[in-house]
Amino acid sequence: MNIDDAAAQLSDLVERVHTKGESAVLVKAGKPMARIVPVLAPGELADDLAAFLRRWRNDFPEPDEGLAEAILDSRRTIRPPRNPWE
Numbered sequence: 001m002n003i004d005d006a007a008a009q010l011s012d013l014v015e016r017v018h019t020k021g022e023s024a025v026l027v028k029a030g031k032p033m034a035r036i037v038p039v040l041a042p043g044e045l046a047d048d049l050a051a052f053l054r055r056w057r058n059d060f061p062e063p064d065e066g067l068a069e070a071i072l073d074s075r076r077t078i079r080p081p082r083n084p085w086e
Helices: 003-008 010-019 042-059 067-077
Strands: 024-028 030-036
Touching: 003 010, 003 024, 010 024, 010 030
Parallel strands: none
Antiparallel strands: 024 030
16 A cells, blocks of 8 residues: 555554454555554464464374385484584
8 A cells, every 4th residue: 555545544544454454565656665464462362373273284284104204214314413623
């Protein structure tokens, strides 16, 4: 949103950002200058984190046994770094 338009509609802009939970980017001469973001209540932050973790769990389920075995194999082949003082 153009900075001049945002200034003229600041009250409405703040209400929309708060109600929808979205951010607004303020632009001057086509260049992004600032962002207005909603402020979350302490409980909302925890709720948002829990919702994010649930979505993450659905999108990225537990790795299969093949991945676990590949990780173990890679760890077996890695040597600790040499101590330059020895």
